[in-house]
Amino acid sequence: MAYDPPLSGVRILDLSTGPMTAVGRLLADLGAEVTPVDLRGVTGQATIGPHVDAVPxxxxxxxxxMRSVAVDPTTAGGRRRWTKMLADADILIESTRPGSAAExxxxxxRIHADHPACVILSLSDFGRxxxxxxWQATTPVLHALTSELSRSGIPGREPLVPPGDRLPYQVAAAQAAVMVLSVYLDRLRTGAGDLIDFSILDGAMAALDPPFGTAGTASVGVPISAQRRDWNAERQRYPIVACKDGHVRICLLAKRQWRGMFEWMGSPIEFADPRFDSLRERFASPTLLAAIERFCADKTRAELEVAGQRHGVPTAAVLTLDEALATEQVRERGFLRDAELAPGVAAPVPVGVTEIDGVRASALNAPVDRPARTVSAPVLSGRPRRDEGLPLEGLRVLDLGVIVVGSDTGRLFGDLGADVVKIENSAYPDGLRGNLKYMTQGFAAGHRNKRSIGIDLRSRRGRALAHRLVAQSDVVLTNFKPGVAETLGMDHATLRTVNPGIVVVDSSAFGPTGPWAKRLGYGPLVRAAAGFTAAWVYPGEPDTFCDTxxxxxxxxxxxxGTLAALAVLLRRERTGTGGSVSVAQSEVMLSHLGADIAADVLQRRGHQRCDRPQHDAPWGLFPAAGADAWVAVTVRDDADWAALCATIERPDLHTDPELADSAGRDRHRARIDGAVRAWTTTRCPKEAMERLQAAGVPAGAVLHAADVPEWGYYVQRRAFREELHPHGAEPFTMENAQIHAERVADPPLGQAPLLGEQTRQIAAELLGLSDPQIDELLAAGVLEIIQP
Incomplete structure (x- = not known):
């Protein structure tokens, strides 16, 4: 069967410039017809490097x-053309600066009033x-104000900005794409579009490392909101140890993993005490990590990876980006392909970040002939609707996901109105739960707005019940260990025979094919194998790994995963059939470094990089008054420089001819940094930030997680809410508003369930079982309810 790009026929006008052009790229790779528009008097000329041979x-x-068009709305012909383009568009993306003449x-x-069926995505740094x-943002400013920097770096030193010059924008782009596509899917059944006020800061906070989101098992039950930079803890969580030819990262979180490590080391008597089965005991040991380091010192990375997998100890070499790209896994999966980016400038670019029906979802793979435009939603239009202002009302999602990526995918659907049913069993509980009888903040954050049914999928009767649920559902979410979905009969090949319209999403570490397909995928190990860990270090200090x-x-x-699932649901409205979605976490990370990868290859091929310095000065983190207090200060151009000099009352710097341009400021970066440091150290971070932002200089206080919900910006954006869960020890702070739009409500108030809390309800409502039948299945262990 020929590949059918799921967003074929969707027409998008893209007026955005700068780093958020990433939204259009994501939608185009899923098949949308994205037309960049140069609208005179509106669109800017901001481009994104690195610059090679003057190509951004x-x-x-x-x-x-993409085929760009230029339109001059100041002429009669231009106005007519622009009006017609808007009338034909499904989605409009724009990024004018709030308060500007362009806005x-x-x-x-007015566009929303004149074209009410169009979905408008209005992008800005801090919302409108x-x-x-x-206020204005840059990458360091966004990292500071999301609280990411409060958890990155060595205590006592400046916080460490993560790799990827556009990283917060790229994760925000994924959030924006999900929101606009969910609203557009709803528009197909209601006929009404909407105007989305999207804040890049909101998107970066939610999609990068949310301070009140779910946390992995390496947190040892400590929520992200309570974590600070802790070098010793960093070395214990997924420890990185030196070996003969570099470093490896290992995972010793589970008891079985520790037992494998103990056996691998030759069962040393020093660690034979059963107390070492406890993760907390292993963390507290003053000698265990040193013993592991001695054991690994004379072995190569490759030897340790093979032996670790053999002993059930997930182990990954810490690779540089070049090493990661050279692996057989990346090559076999065809993640990169040469494309002509400008005349005479061809470089490798990512071939999409998902696979749809086994094909890499990329404009590079799109067929020449496209299907007709989708103009209605015959499947969803027949569903009952509660009219609660949630775009995904009427959808049902079966959530078999675990830990962070699994929980968050289903939570997004639930927050936007879908009926999300989590299928789980106490024999193999979600590692995010911890104790099954009470609620943790992380689980509450990731599993709100879901119901839970306990089913033993290992049993024939349990699988039959699950398949009956699949027959009534739209989406199934999984991120099992390799091979588990097939064993349980919950893979797409099996489920499409049960329900041809089902959409199955699978998220894995390295993708479903290639020599690493069967590797266990823990986020820190994936970062190590993808080149991110090696880059997340202080400049010139290659062993200061700070990504744990x-x-x-x-x-x-x-x-x-959510974006791709929505796209396939949209395709289902014109085809009647579902499809499969695969997400490789390693490839999502590598896509965030796509421009750097292309620049490195082009330079090796003899092309000239021409954007040095990469950043103007100052650009970075500066100490402020108070303990572990920092502020990000960034200058982008001469106007920012003049405003900075005026704010810190250093006119001598502004009039110094040596500092008149970015090249001169780069040569004297240490001197400039000293002047800024002298000013910031006498002020608290928020005062420094507010004064600089008032002058037009992008700046941001490094917020700690506890500061985030109380900061005025997040309060005004309704970003958080407090929840008192009946099975929680204390109130939980939770994320709140997902979409700021006239027709979209804040997420429902459904609280995360205990395991099987709605088993009886779901069994009766969806499976049509009577009380005696439910009782019999509970007694047989096919169904399950955990009593608090």
């Missing part, structure tokens, strides 16, 4: 394969509905 590679990759000229509110709408506390890329991978 980030922009060139995002716009590759006024575009007037999205708060007192902060005029972060949960990246789990949350953004959840967005990518």
């Amino acid at each position: 590679l980030g922009t060139a990759i995002d716009r590759h394969g 006024a000229a575009l007037d999205v509110h 509905d708060t007192d902060f709408s005029g 506390v972060t949960v990246y890329p789990d949350h953004v991978c959840a967005r990518i």
Whole structure:
């Protein structure tokens, strides 16, 4: 069967410039017809590097394969053309700066009134509905204000900005794409579009490393919101140990993994005490890590990977980016392909970040002939609707996902109105749960707005019940260990025989094919194998690995999986059939480095990089008054430089001819940093931030997680809410508003369930079972309810 790109026929006008052109790239790779528009008086000229042979590679990759048009709405012909383009569009994306002449000229509110069926995605750094709408962001500023930097780096030193010059924008782009596509899917059945006020800061906070989101098992039950930079803890969580030819990262979280490590080391008597079966005891040991380091010192990375897998100890070599790209896994999966980005400039670019029906979802793979445009939603239009202002009302999702990426994918569907049913069993509980009889903050955050049914999928009767649920559902979510879905009969090949319209999403570490397909995938090990861990270090200090506390890329991978599932649901409206979605977490990460990969290859091929320095000065983190207090200060151009000099009352710097341009400021970066440091150290981070932002200089206080919900910006954006869970020890702070739009409500207030809490309800409602039948299945262990 020929590949059918799921968003074929969807027409998108893209007026965005700068780093958020990544939204259009994601939608184009799923098949949408994205047309970049140069609208006179509205669109800017911001491009994204690195620059090679004067080609802005980030922009060139995002716009590759798209046909741009220029429109002058100041002429009568231009106005007619623009009006017709808007009438034909399904989605409009724009990124004018709030309060600017461009924003006024575009007037999205008038467009929304004149074209009510169009879905408008209005992008800005801080949203358009708060007192902060005029503030400006850069990558360090976004990392600071999401609280990511409070967990990155060595205590006592400046926080460490993660690799990837566009990283917060790219994860925010995934969030934005999910939101716009969910609203568009709803528009197909209601006929009504909407105007989405999307804040890049909101998207970065939610999709990179959310302070009140789910946390992995390496957190040892400590929520992200309570974590700070802790070098010793970093070395204990997924420890990185030196070996003969570099470093490896190992996972010793589970009891079985520790037992495998103990046997692998030759069963040393020093660690034979059963107390070492406890994760907390292993963390507390003053000698265990040193013993592991001695054991690994004379072995190569390859030897340790093979032996670790043999003993059931997940082990990954810490690879550089070049090493990661050279692996057989990346080559066999065809993640990169050369594309002409400009005349005479061909470079490898990512071939999409998902697979749809086994084919890499990319504009590079799109067939020449496209199907007709989808203009209605015959499947969803027949579903009952509660009219609660949630775009995914009427959908049913079966959630078999676990830990972070699994929980967050289903939670997104639930927050947007779908009926999400989590299938689980106490024999193999979700590692995010911890104790089955009470609720943790992480589980509550990832599994709100879901119901839970306990089913033993290992039994024939349990699988039959699950298949009956599949027959009544739209989406199945999985991120099992390799081979488990097939064993349980919950893979797409099996489920499409049960329900031809089902959409099955599978998320794995390295993808379903290639020599690493069967590798266990824990986020930190995937980062190590994809080159991220080796890059997440202080400059010139290659052993200062600082990526352990972060949960990246789990949350953004959840967005990518949700986005692809929505796209296939949209395709189902014109074909009647579902499909499969596969997400490789390693490839999502590598896609975030796509422009850097292209630049490195082009330079090796003899092309000239021409954007040095990469950043103006100052650009980085500066100490402020207070303990572990920091502020990000960034200058982008001469205007920012003038505003900075005025704010810190250093006119001598502004008039110094040596500092008149970015090249000069780069040569004197240490001197400039010293002047900024002298100013920031006498002020608290928020005062420094507010004064600089008032002058137009992008700046951000490094917020700790506990600071985030109370900061005025997040309060005004309704970003968080407090929940008192009946099985929780204390109130939980939870994320709140997902979409800021006139027709979309905040997420429902459904609380995360205990295991099997709604087993009886679901068995009766969806499976049609009587009380005696349910009692018999409970007694047989086919169904399950955990009593608190």
